[in-house]
Amino acid sequence: MNLLLKKLWTTLACCIMVLLANADDRIVNAADFAKYQRPDDATPMVRAALAYCREIKAEKLIFPKAVYRFKRDLAVEKYVFMSNNDEGLKRFVFDLTGIENLEIDGQGSQFILSGFVSPFLLQDSKNISFKNFAIDYVRTFHSEAKILSVDKAGMTVQFSKKFPYKLDHQTLIFTDSTGTVYPWSDLLEFDPIKRETAFMANDFWVGANVPVKELKPGIVKLLLPEVKGTPGNVMVFASAFRLVPAFNISNSAGIRFNDIDIFHCGGMGIVAQNSRDIFINHVRVTPSPGSGRVVSITADATHFSNCSGKIVIENCLFENQKDDATNIHGIYSKITRVISPYEIEVELIHKHQFGFEYLKPGLEVEFADAASIVTFAQNSVKSSEKINKEFTRVVFKEPISSQTKPGDVIAAANNYPEVLIRNCVIRGNRARGILLNSRGKTLVENNIFHVPGAAVLFEGDASFWFEQSGVNGVTIRNNTFDNCNYGVWGNACIQVGSGIMKNVRAKSRYHKNISITNNTFKIFDPRIINVYCVDGLVFKDNKIEKSNSYIKNLPDAKAFVIENCSNVTVDGDDDFKTADHVKK
Secondary structure, three states, X not given: XXXXXXXXXXXXXXXXXXXXXXXXXXXXXXXXXXXXOEOOEOHHHHHHHHHHHHHHOOOEEEOOOOEEEEOOOOOEEEEEOOOOOOOEEEEEEEEOOOOEEEEEEEEEEEEEEOOOOEEEEXXXXXXXXXXXXXXXXXXXXXEXXXXXXXXXXXXXXXXXXXXXXXXXXXXXXXXXXXXXXXOEEEEEEEEOOOOEEOOOOOOEEOOOOOEEEEEEOOEEEEOOOOOOOOOOOEEEEEEOOOOEOOEEEEOOEEEEEEEEEEOOOEOOOEEEEOOEEEEEEEEEEOOOOOOOOOOOOOOOOEEEEOOEEEEEEEOOEEEOOOOOOEEEEEEOEXXXXXXXXXXXXXXXXXXXXXXXXXXXXXXXEEEEOOOOOOEEEEEEEEEEEEOOOOEEEEEEOOOOOOOOOOOOEEXXXXXXXXXXXXXXXXXXXXXXXXXXXXXXXXXXXXXXXXXXXXXXEEOOEOOOOOEEOOOEEEEEEOOEEEOOOOOOOOOOOEEEOOEOOHHHHHHOOOEXXXXXXXXXXXXXXXXXXXXXXXXXXXXXXXXXXEOOOOOOOOOOOOOEEEEOOEEEEEOOOHHHHXXXXXXX
């Protein structure tokens, strides 16, 4: 008996050793592919390591802690359409297309990129995890200059060597050491002490053809009599395009981020389309320490189009990016022709949606009136034919509603994501905080907002962005709204900004069931809520504190503006309720 037990234990031990050996075999160390690395470019090393990961179906790719530099020269090239960013023939260091069940662990490494190259592409990928690394660029896609003086002829600014430039026929062109050009389009003033957009500063859209005069190396005068600014502040020259997001995610599922720093990229930080189950934890979008920059990345920190499953954003810092912390929405296509009782032609209108594909067989689709965005019918896709990046022909299983007409819009009718945004700090960026536009259950709790516009915005329109919204079940609780609206990108801390035409708002209840409870509003500006076309709004048990942090430039503004709404409960501070303006 003892001999039998001994044999069994020996067999079990051997099995465990084999399993452990196999597990170790599926952990890939990027350093083992160092022979492919160039002195100033680790891109070939990454390509070789990923090829091996595909071959053995690796579970983990690790990077021993170090600084890894990546250039575009030998990066993978693909033409990519990415929602709310610019399309193009782009290059990627980590092409994770089709890869499943892989964790990439940077072990505290820094990934430093040069030029127009994105770090990560995920297409048809599943169960991919990212952890423990930082992303930055040698030369940023925007530029920053100190304002020296402003007079009737224009503004004089000073650039550091971090933002090289040249003049071409009195036109300012930003470059790098390789001669690569970084196009720019507009100006925005930042306060370097508060590290946020200057009080009530607005975008100054000028294009790049601004007459300039170089007074001495590094000091340039913008010959724009109408430009405004405060000496000592920083003028940001914004990137003209969103070509280089950090993480590009399409048709993927089960994507996780943990302990990631995105110090810079030339577009959005994390952007996902037609994907499900995305979990973002301890991600920091912030200017790199010691850089002195006032801008982190050049667009939204995160963005999600036609996603499903769960979107979870926890314990994150989103600051100083050039647009919102997140926007979660669907896509509307405009009906251009009713071809037959079963068939229509639709068009993607906004250029940042070109190439977006979602009209797959079996998809349940809603039909909505463009002016009111009121849904009047549903149907199911039988087949579709993509004509080009803008137009698609769609055949439905059932006859199309007789109400359907050119100009109306269609969008996916179900599979909206559940959203959780918790324990995050959102501050100092351009524009708004979070754009909540999913019809799935949404919870926003224990966050701190300090943004120049609306902290929470409900949108959706069929006239400009063509982004689907119409929330149904949003809880906003235990958050701190700290002196929001110090800029020009909103008219209240919590706002509806949907593109519903005023003459039809009485019949539209686009948003439903919004609960705002147990939050703290620290306000220098009395505007707390401005909403319309909502059915079911509760505002109660919130604490309102007056603040002297900024100039009270709108002392007569209303705290609560609630128009064309139903089933509203507002339990506010008596000092503010007297200013209510409520119309149903």
